[in-house]
Amino acid sequence: MDKKKVEVYRKRLLDKRDELLRMVSKSDQDGREADEEGTQDIADKAANAYTKEFLFHQSNDNRQTLALVNEALERIKEGTYGVCVECREEVQTKRLEAVPWARHCIECQDKQDQGLL
């Protein structure tokens, strides 16, 4: 992949990383605030547990994406960005446009989604 294209993706990845870091720290904070809001009757407790559950899953997703974004930035450093980690073919541009931190090309992602990898 040519350097100019890589640079475009690198900027997108860095923006995404900032965004994810903000969201992760915000949901950590929201989780703590949900804890600190005292005066809990049963309904409050249920609502609070639900909020925490929701925040937990949301921040888990964000953390997973964050890890993938960091991996993609590492691959840029190593010069292997845009190459499928499985079959070593180039990842399709339309796939990188949609998911700049993609590790797999479309074919390998399909296989992984089906549990074949």
Ligand SMILES: [Zn+2]
């Ligand atoms: Zn592949």
